[in-house]
Amino acid sequence: MNGPGDRLDSLKLGITKRYGNKTVLDNLELDIRKGEFVTFLGPSGCGKSTALSIVAGLIAATEGEIRLNGARVDHLPPEKRAFGMVFQNYALFPHMTVFDNVSFGLTLKPLSKEEIKKRTDAMLKLVQLTGYEERYPGQLSGGQQQRVAIARALVLHPRLMLFDEPLSNLDAKLRVEMRAEIKQIHAALGLTSIYVTHDQAEALSLSDRIVLLRNGVLMQSGTPQEIHDRPKNVFVADFMGFRNFFKVRIASVSNGIAEGVGDGIRIRARAGADVRVDTDMVMAIRPDDIRAGGEVVSGAEDVSGRVEVVEYLGREQEAAIRINDNTRVWLRTAEAIRTADTIGLQFPIDKVVLLPAE
């Protein structure tokens, strides 16, 4: 299989979008390198689809520019950018067969019938749809339709693939299967991809880099591991599944460890050189990083409380434990726990993140 038609070595964005006096993208700056899989992640309305549509050329930025290999492309219409797009709703031609849907873009090019067939067949094989050539979209499942949409975009060898929530119409099981396929195709063809989703698990599993947006502002950009383990603020931590947040005042900092007091507890975290005594901060920890002691142990680091709610999750359970009048802690554990049990909790120092107060 040939590589992408025109090369992409780098894509550089610096874009602002306003509708009236509402800013929906506030100087979003980003450098994307060849071969990268970058995900725009964030809640509904954060501006991720708008950013993707601006890259695609479907809507114009209010200010800023897009540079491909150093040259501006923001004045080019979508077809001149030669980017591939896959949307949430597939957007297949309903009256055309699978083969004709996939080969459509090729028929607009000066290619022989044989060449078109060869490239279409190869692409259908890649998305595992060999044998479905003569079917119509209405005769396919959602996952199959989405694979046709992906094949239709890829057959043109786009230098950049843009995916806008391509899996949100699929059921949970198919979503997980399809995301593995997308990842495999991205790697096999050496694509450069931008992917929009509000699903953090999808972003973590697919991306080389996640760009997290809130109200059009970039909150954090980093590898899945950085975003997952080291969120920089409460918004990112909350979005990435931290469920315990304690408002604390820093009581001491020594040897790179800060002790915070607040919400009726005392908790410690590793601290950078910029953390000062007497400042208000937030300490956060994931439910699965808290250790549950089988019995109540006393000591400065430990707290204990009564189980108020247990959510069954299959192999594990997530439980809300009331540790004082104002504070509940969410714990995830494979141990059997029941409502009204009293259990001891520990917050491992390396798992607690220290965040600026909101």
Ligand SMILES: Nc1ncnc2c1ncn2[C@@H]1O[C@H](COP(=O)(O)OP(=O)(O)OP(=O)(O)O)[C@@H](O)[C@H]1O
């Ligand atoms: N044509 C428009 N006119 C005015 N406001 C708009 C327009 N299009 C989008 N917006 C606003 O811009 C913001 C960002 O929208 P966008 O669709 O990019 O969000 P999103 O993060 O992709 O959300 P979702 O996941 O719900 O699609 C929203 O507040 C939306 O209401």
